[in-house]
Amino acid sequence: MPNGQWSKPVEIKFDNAGSRTVRGPFDALIYLHDMWPRRTGAKFVKASNACKGAVEGRVSLETAREDFLAAAAEARLSTH
Numbered sequence: 001m002p003n004g005q006w007s008k009p010v011e012i013k014f015d016n017a018g019s020r021t022v023r024g025p026f027d028a029l030i031y032l033h034d035m036w037p038r039r040t041g042a043k044f045v046k047a048s049n050a051c052k053g054a055v056e057g058r059v060s061l062e063t064a065r066e067d068f069l070a071a072a073a074e075a076r077l078s079t080h
Contacts, residue, residue, distance in 0.1 A: 004054075006065045013078040025054035025064040032068075038075050047071035 005024040013019045014035055022028050028051045036044060050067040053059030072079045 004061050006061055008065075010065065010069065010072075011080050012072055022068065025051035025061065025068075028064065028068045029055065032071070036071075036075060037077070041071065041074045043067070043071040043074040 006022075010022040010028075011019055012022055012031065015037070017035060020031060020035075022031060029048065032039075032044065032048050032051065038044065047064070047067040047070065050059050050064040054061050054064035069079060
């Protein structure tokens with residue numbers, strides 16, 4: 001399911017933009033590339049690649065979700 005949604009959305013809090021709900025890899029790519037505070041970490045790169053792969057149907061949705069959560073932790077962003 002290339003443009004699918006995650007089984008459980010991720011609520012992420014950006015310091016200067018408030019909270020956002022991320023429902024799947026397409027949403028995640030938008031936040032990773034437009035709002036992410038630090039775009040150089042290894043987990044950021046892995047999440048970006050995984051989310052792109054999930055949108056294209058090459059990576060599982062849940063793998064992309066896990067990588068997105070790891071990137072959020074790396075950037076010290078609050079999630080729930």
